[in-house]
Amino acid sequence: MYDNFVKIVQEKGLTAYRVAKDTGISPTVFSDWKSGKSSPKIDKIKKIADYLNVSEDYLMGNTDNPQPIDEQLSGVDFALYGEVKEMTEEEKQDVLDYIRYKKLKKKNS
Numbered sequence: 001m002y003d004n005f006v007k008i009v010q011e012k013g014l015t016a017y018r019v020a021k022d023t024g025i026s027p028t029v030f031s032d033w034k035s036g037k038s039s040p041k042i043d044k045i046k047k048i049a050d051y052l053n054v055s056e057d058y059l060m061g062n063t064d065n066p067q068p069i070d071e072q073l074s075g076v077d078f079a080l081y082g083e084v085k086e087m088t089e090e091e092k093q094d095v096l097d098y099i100r101y102k103k104l105k106k107k108n109s
Helices: 002-011 016-023 027-035 042-052 056-060 075-084 089-107
Strands: none
Touching: 002 016, 002 027, 002 042, 002 056, 016 027, 016 042, 042 056
16 A cells, blocks of 8 residues: 555655655654554545545555546446446437437436
8 A cells, every 4th residue: 555655646746744744644654554563544545645636445455546526427327327238329319319308307307
């Protein structure tokens, strides 16, 4: 995790000290992670990921996608995306027309 942290911090033109100061996390915590004395706690991972505007999974090295989850597809969007991939263009257009109809109906209610 520490190696990913360093890489992201460098890419953003920051220092570990700056991250520590801005997040309120003690610089010794980062030193402990680097030396292996301790592992990062979930609350600190979240705070750092939020500060760096990356996902917790990206910070931990579990994914190559740096986008925070709220910027990725929601569960429903993802499910729809999976379904849409298997549809014909005509079916996709029908779904789009239905969505537009529902939005218009809601707007006029």
